[in-house]
Amino acid sequence: MTDIGLQRETAPFGAVAAGEPAAGDYIALLKPRVMSLVVFTALVGIVVAPGQIHPLIGAVALFFIALGAGASGALNMWWDADIDARMARTASRPVPQGRIAPREALGFGLALAVCAVACLGLLVNLAAAALLAFTIFFYAVIYTIWLKRRTPQNIVIGGAAGAFPPMIGWAAVTGDIGWGAIALFAVIFLWTPPHFWALSLVKAGEYARAGVPMLPVVAGPEETRRQILLYSWILVPATFAPLLAGVGGTAYLAAAGALGVVFLVLAHALHRTSTDRAAMRLFGFSILYLFLLFAVLLGEALVAQL
Structure with a gap:
């Protein structure tokens, strides 16, 4: 792990002492407001795509797309805990407040990512799963780790991550783009x-x-x-x-x-x-x-x- 990674792992991220995380803290890691937009636009992609999908399969696809979005959120909060601690609108998040340790947020995000991609591939199709995997990678690595701290074009390029969900929904129906x-x-x-x-x-x-x-x-x-x-x-x-x-x-x-x-x-x-x-x-x-x-x-x- 890099020096930056070690700093994130050991820094206090705020004055609140670490304690047992509540269920709400893990929900907060998923960025539910962002997830709601992901689910909605993915649903639109499913419904407007040509072809038919069984409602149950469509619901399964939406669930694992949402889980993948939550994984991205957790990985983002793991990496950005030092930034979050310095900003008023994010300082109350569970990692900078010490309610969830950075290592736990990382493990939680990776576990959700693997589960979401694997299950979407097994239960829906490989095209949708591959797009979901790329979306998680793009948001967590390309945007969060690479672009966000390096360029003012972070939002322009990184915005692609938020634009993929309707494509994933479309692929869940058609198997392609x-x-x-x-x-x-x-x-x-x-x-x-x-x-x-x-x-x-x-x-x-x-x-x-x-x-x-x-x-x-x-x-x-x-x-x-x-x-x-x-x-x-x-x-x-x-x-x-x-x-x-x-x-x-x-x-x-x-x-x-x-x-x-x-x-x-x-x-x-x-x-x-x-x-x-x-x-x-x-x-x-x-x-x-x-x-x-x-x-x-x-x-x-x-x-x-x-």
Whole structure:
């Protein structure tokens, strides 16, 4: 283990004394809020994919995709415990607070990862399992260990990890990756930078203290707002890509158009006003934006199957 790894293993990570972890601490390691988005977008991938899947097999696939997302969260919290201890919004997590030891978080994450990938491969198909394994590796190693502390493009490249779940769901049905799955991936991938950069504008001081080179820390708020606007103008046209791939219908076309206009208005407002309020308005709406886009896709597909 490297010196950094040893430091993570032995450092106190906060003033709270270590004790017996509660069940809630292990649930917190799974990052349940992130997991809920993973499950939802994977469900959309399953439902809109061409072909049929038995509802039980679909539920099994969703469960192990969620387990894989939880494994990624646990591995992220193991590696990032030193950063988490320095940031107000993450300091209460179980590892920096000493309720779960770093070694335990690592073991928990690895066990969940192996279980999720193996069971998805055995019970669903190998294509979905391989994608899940790559997603866990990408988030835990490429993003968390390699990119996050080295480049302000961490969110741009690392955002791919959050964009894979609908592709995994699609592969669970079809056994491969189609253009529709790639289009869904593109929407989430391009949504991630403006979403997280809006929050990072408000939390730039915390990221600076933690030594994380987020774009506002390295390039400044003005450049960050410019990049948010640029990515917003790339994102909104990209939300029509699923239609070109045969995914979605009239309702999705209308939703993508109306929601895209609001997204661009808020991005331009942030570019002009440069206030925390404007940043949080875009951040908050971006969550609703992605949810509604995928909810409409889900609704249309379910209605078509009736």
